[in-house]
Amino acid sequence: MSNTPQPIRVTIDLADRSYPIFIGENLIDQSTTWADLPRAAMALIVTNDTVGPLYAARLEAALKPHYAQIHTVVLPDGETHKDWQTLNQIFDALLAKGADRKTVLFALGGGVVGDMT
Numbered sequence: 001m002s003n004t005p006q007p008i009r010v011t012i013d014l015a016d017r018s019y020p021i022f023i024g025e026n027l028i029d030q031s032t033t034w035a036d037l038p039r040a041a042m043a044l045i046v047t048n049d050t051v052g053p054l055y056a057a058r059l060e061a062a063l064k065p066h067y068a069q070i071h072t073v074v075l076p077d078g079e080t081h082k083d084w085q086t087l088n089q090i091f092d093a094l095l096a097k098g099a100d101r102k103t104v105l106f107a108l109g110g111g112v113v114g115d116m117t
């Protein structure tokens with residue numbers, strides 16, 4: 001039996017656009033985190049150059065059973081990069097990889113990453 005507490009699930013209620021947020025420890029490695037993923041052919045991980053090197057490979061490995069294609073875009077870290085040029089990096093990655101409206105985006109990080117994803 002694991003000593004890791006069960007994650008807390010909070011649902012952001014936006015009618016047909018509702019989504020869950022999980023709060024807890026080691027969520028990347030817990031299968032329950034990924035149980036209700038939206039069905040899509042592609043996922044895009046949006047991260048930054050601080051968090052990405054630490055966790056992006058683990059997240060990609062956790063998502064691999066659920067998506068045929070997984071891509072990652074790494075943004076510069078820091079509030080000074082909350083601008084159109086940085087946002088366009090996400091758009092460019094989506095266009096270059098042939099994303100469609102069902103592509104699922106994962107924000108891996110906070111601040112700029114969370115705000116722009």
